[in-house]
Amino acid sequence: MEAELTRTAARYERLLSTVADGIYGLDRDGRVEFANPAAERITGRSAAEQLGHDQHRLLHAFRPDGSPYPREECPVWRALSTGQAVSADDEVFWRADGTPVPVELVAVPVVEDGEVTGVVVSVRDLTDRLAARRQAAELQRLAAQNAAERALSDRLQRALLTPPPEPDHLHVVVRYRPAAHGARVGGDWYDAFLQPDGATVLVIGDVVGHDSAAAAAMGQLRGLVRALAWDNDETPAQTLGRVERAARGLAVSTLATAVLARIERLPDVPVAGVRRLRWSNAGHLPPLLLAPDGSTTLLETRPDLMLGVDPAAPRHDHTVDLPDGSTLLLVTDGLVELPGMHLDEGLAALREALRDLGEEPLESLCDTLLARLVPGPGRDDVALVAVRTHPEDRPRPPEAGPNRLPPGVE
Secondary structure, X not given: OHHHHHHHHHHHHHHHHHOOOEXXXXXXXXXXXXXXHHHHHHHOOOHHHHOOOEXXXXXXXXXXXXXXXXXXHOHHHHHHHHOOOEEEEEEEEEOOOOOEXXXXXXXXXXXXXXXXXXXXXXXXXXXXXXXXXXXXXXXXXXXXXXXXXXXXXXXXXXXXXXXXXXXXXXEEEEEXXXXXXXXXXXXXXXXXXXXXXXXXXXXXXXXXXXOHHHHHHHHHHHHHHHHHHHOOOOOHHHHHHHHHHHHHHOOOOOOEEEEEEEEEEOOOOOOOOOEEEEEEEEOOOOOEEEOOOOOEEEOOOOOEOXXXXXXXXXXXXXXXXXXXXXXXXXXXXXXXXXOOOOHHHHHXXXXXXXXXXXXXXXXXXXXXXXXXXXXXXXXXOEEEEEEEEOOOOOOOOHHHOOOEOOOOOO
16 A cells, blocks of 8 residues: 555656646645745745745745735635635746746645645746737737828828829829738829919829838928929929929938929920920839830830939930820839839830730729739839820710819810
């Protein structure tokens, strides 16, 4: 019988030495009679340092804030005094080095012949669990903050990216698609408006950065371009130079690429005459001209310096005729910087995607183009301005929709 008891005790000792929770055996006065290896690890005290000592006084005498913890309020002491099992999930043991260990514990009294003779205490270290909770809470906070920031920036962008005008015999369609990732709030923008003389001004741009600051800078820069381009007969290059000088003077410090273009009618030419596109490119992707037969011409020029680098940098104008039935496209790089492709390959993919769209209604052309090049959630914002020229000696086609002009412009 004695041998069997010895074997049983050995089995229990091996079991207790392998569990992750600290296991204590205390006598009726709360003194430590047994402490397994996990209890040593959790408290930083060897079993020899704990045996025979009052556990509450040794490990549990202070609350997390350092104030005294009365013995009668201790869950272990309540189990000893009431004979009832007690659990607590917000306790602290104090390590040998004076640092607190958050623990949950269960105290089960040992009752012999109707009397409480001790208590078995199971202690679980909550350090990793609480750290994981804090990390999860912080991640949740950051996600909510990013979502709120993204929503605010999206509202800002959509408030600024207003519907384009529809001058007679020009059909203007715009598209803006934000990046899928919450952190990728960008500074892509477009604009289209009429000057008092009836010329149509088009702008496409991309502020460096992908956050709410980039979106705010985009709004400032877009406002400058719109204000300085509206009521003067400067060329696009001259306007961009003035925009950059004004931005420097007003402390609008941002880097951005942009194309500023103006669709003009040749003076003293009959109604059936040819329109002309005049543009200046500040480090942006080149405009693209799509013919009705699907052929494309990339209006490549040597781009001038991007905005925000040197207000004195020279800027140049370029011109090309816009035949009736042609489509002008201005895009940002989110449309052509495709995964696994260089920029030249992305531009080639853009031209290929347009091959059968030369006579497609403009709204459908834009939607089809986006579906072909960015079929899923995009990594970057995409802005697109498309302009279709219609003959001026015929009625405006139904698919172009009604004219939409600002007050005072005919």
